[in-house]
Amino acid sequence: xxxxxxxxxALRLQEGESSSLNCSYTVSGLRGLFWYRQDPGKGPExxxxxxxxxxxxxxxxLKATLTKKESFLHITAPxxxxxxxxxxxxxxxxxxxxxxFGRGTSLIVHP
Amino acid sequence: GAGVSQSPSNKVTExxxxxELRCDPISGHTALYWYRQSLGQGLEFLxxxxxxxxxxxxxxxxxxxxxxxxxxxxxxxxxxxxxxEDSAVYLxxxxxxxxxxxxFGQGTRLTVV
Numbered sequence: 001x002x003x004x005x006x007x008x009x010a011l012r013l014q015e016g017e018s019s020s021l022n023c024s025y026t027v028s029g030l031r032g033l034f035w036y037r038q039d040p041g042k043g044p045e046x047x048x049x050x051x052x053x054x055x056x057x058x059x060x061x062l063k064a065t066l067t068k069k070e071s072f073l074h075i076t077a078p079x080x081x082x083x084x085x086x087x088x089x090x091x092x093x094x095x096x097x098x099x100x101f102g103r104g105t106s107l108i109v110h111p
Numbered sequence: 112g113a114g115v116s117q118s119p120s121n122k123v124t125e126x127x128x129x130x131e132l133r134c135d136p137i138s139g140h141t142a143l144y145w146y147r148q149s150l151g152q153g154l155e156f157l158x159x160x161x162x163x164x165x166x167x168x169x170x171x172x173x174x175x176x177x178x179x180x181x182x183x184x185x186x187x188x189x190x191x192x193x194x195x196e197d198s199a200v201y202l203x204x205x206x207x208x209x210x211x212x213x214x215f216g217q218g219t220r221l222t223v224v
Contacts, residue, residue: 034212043115043202043215044154087154097161097209098144098170101154 003027006088006102013109016077021105023088024070032091033071034099035064037084044087047073078109113137115216117203123222124193132188132219136205143186144206144213145178149199157201160186161209193223 007022023033032051036044048057050066057064061082063074073086085106089099116135124130136143145157156170160180171177175193180186190197200220204213 031210032212036215043204043217046212046214049212089154091210097142098156098159098167099213100156101146103153 003092003100004088004090004102006086006105008105009103010106011108013075013078013107015079015109015111018074018076018078020075021073021086021107022070023073023090023102025090025092027092029093030090031093032099033066034089034091035071035073036087036089038087038104039084047086075107078107080109080111083107083109115203115205115214117201117216117219119219120217121220121222123224126195126223127192129189129191130193130221132190132201132203132221134186134188134203134205134216136184136186136203137207137214138184140205140207140214141183142206142209142213143180144204145186145188146202146204147199148202148218154202157188190221193221195223197221198223 003026005024013019034049035047037047038044048064053068055066061076065072085104087104089101091099118133141162143160146154148154158178159167175191178188200218202215202218204215206213
């Protein structure tokens with residue numbers, strides 16, 4: 001069973017159509033949840049870090065939120081240049097410092 | 112440079128040959144990670160270095176894979192006797208501490224023919 005699950009796997013939006021991506025994790029003891037953007041042929045680009053439930057971070061059209069068991073990446077009025085794969089990773093307590101990644105959500109924004 | 116640097120960006124090798132992949136982390140970052148990303152797959156953890164501590168090798172898929180980090184900075188991932196299933200993008204990342212976000216390089220695309 002995956003520790004980190006992202007949904008949906010793929011999402012197609014029209015330009016300006018707001019939506020949310022989900023990242024849920026099945027274990028307790030979160031020591032950080034991270035969102036990344038990955039463009040084809042490139043390494044993941046860091047977006048946000050969230051550490052505790054209720055925390056929110058914003059950057060341009062993106063807003064990340066965190067609850068006890070999941071995080072949402074809200075995309076407001078997306079543009080075609082927001083098209084990318086969005087990855088979520090969690091670092092758990094209990095001795096492991098290694099971020100575990102979900103499989104990502106592939107977002108396509110049509111003009 | 113300011114970011115994580117990986118070389119080469121692309122590597123084509125024959126099955127059975129050994130390859131070395133290099134990672135230059137961000138200066139001052141104590142933690143360094145290697146991941147592998149196959150086509151359409153998520154990031155698979157390989158190995159983790161933290162300061163002068165013994166590395167966490169729990170993600171290495173076989174004993175053909177090894178890595179070292181010299182002087183707490185540059186890291187080399189070595190794959191011996193490469194197989195076709197080793198074809199993937201190998202990503203290196205570093206973080207300031209073991210609790211902060213990791214920053215990735217652009218990756219090395221390895222193709223075994």
